[in-house]
Amino acid sequence: NAGVMQNPRHLVRRRGQEARLRCSPMKGHSHVYWYRQLPEEGLKFMVYLQKENIIDESGMPKERFSAEFPKEGPSILRIQQVVRGDSAAYFCASSHPAGGGNSPLHFGNGTRLTVT
Amino acid sequence: QKEVEQNSGPLSVPEGAIASLNCTYSDRGSQSFFWYRQYSGKSPELIMSIYSNGDKEDGRFTAQLNKASQYVSLLIRDSQPSDSATYLCAVRLSGGSNYKLTFGKGTLLTVNP
Numbered sequence: 652n653a654g655v656m657q658n659p660r661h662l663v664r665r666r667g668q669e670a671r672l673r674c675s676p677m678k679g680h681s682h683v684y685w686y687r688q689l690p691e692e693g694l695k696f697m698v699y700l701q702k703e704n705i706i707d708e709s710g711m712p713k714e715r716f717s718a719e720f721p722k723e724g725p726s727i728l729r730i731q732q733v734v735r736g737d738s739a740a741y742f743c744a745s746s747h748p749a750g751g752g753n754s755p756l757h758f759g760n761g762t763r764l765t766v767t
Numbered sequence: 768q769k770e771v772e773q774n775s776g777p778l779s780v781p782e783g784a785i786a787s788l789n790c791t792y793s794d795r796g797s798q799s800f801f802w803y804r805q806y807s808g809k810s811p812e813l814i815m816s817i818y819s820n821g822d823k824e825d826g827r828f829t830a831q832l833n834k835a836s837q838y839v840s841l842l843i844r845d846s847q848p849s850d851s852a853t854y855l856c857a858v859r860l861s862g863g864s865n866y867k868l869t870f871g872k873g874t875l876l877t878v879n880p
Contacts, residue, residue, distance in 0.1 A: 684867055693872035694811065694855065699865065707865050742810055746866060752799050752859055753818055756868055758810040 653678065655759035656725075657743050663765045664733050672728040672762045676745030683726045684744045684756060685718060694742065700726060701748075733766045740764075770794065771858050773871035781879050786843040788854050788874050793837070796861030800832055800839045801868065803855040811855055815841070846878040 656675040664670050676683050685697040696710040700720035711718065715733075720726040730737055740763050744756035773790050780786045788802075799818055803811040817823045817830040817839065829842040839858075843850055853873040860869055 682866060686870075694870040696867050696869065699867045707867055751864075752866060753816070754866065755801055755813050755816050756857075757813065758803075760810050 655680075655743055655745050655757055657759035657762050659762060660760060661763045661765070663767060665767050666734060667732050670730040670733050670737070670764055672730075672741050672743075672764070673725045674728070674743030674745075674759060675725040676743075677747075677757055680745035680747050680757070682746045682748060682754075683720050684746070685726075685728050686742045686744065688740045688742060688761075697728070730764075733764075735766045738764055738766045770860065770869050771856055771871040773854075773856050773874050775872055776875040777877050778874055779877045779879060780846050782846060782848060784846050784878075786846045786850065786876055786878070788841040788843075788856075788876065790839045790841075790856030790858075790871055791837055792839070792856075792858045792860075792869075794858070794860040795834075795837060797834075797837075797858045798861060799859035800830070801857040801859075802828075802830060802841045803857060803870075805853045805855055805873065807852075814854075843876075846876075848878050848880050851876060851878045 683700045686694040698718045699707040715731045717729045740761045742761045744758045746754040801816045802814045805811045815830045817832045823830045827844045831840045853875050855873045856871040857868040
């Protein structure tokens, strides 16, 4: 009964490169959420997706960031032309659709992105 | 006005004492409330959820919700050093079928042996 799987666990990119973060939700979960956490700060919502649909991207920076959750395969958070300020822990979470508004989020282990 | 507020701490309690963690939220229509624990360098893990006014107990943990005061708290009885972590309050704000959670910044709890 695998939990939320994220990879890679650690990612190092030089400024200007692209970063791709992957997330496979828990079995049976069709809702995926991405959060960013800077050191000593709370979890900041970025985007909420269901299969093939972006439901809420109000927390995503307008440029360089994109997310998808295709019909098949994991959810991808893509950061183009990374800058040092993108260095953070990126957490993916998933929830089960049956619980509706009462469903908790279950988090993956995160991807620690370091931009050099 | 911040949507979910917590005292950042640190909150320090001796082993065996009761730790009390508090959280307030701004959206009066919020319906679902969650407490997560996050150890340093790790991911958040769900401790408890609460949806109705009153108390909900699970082992050493008790969540309390007062919607009129827009206040939710977490009590940890018989605190152990292993409870030392950051505790995150999360609220599902009202708004139809948008199921994202909004988190407070967390309260750092230290339990001293």
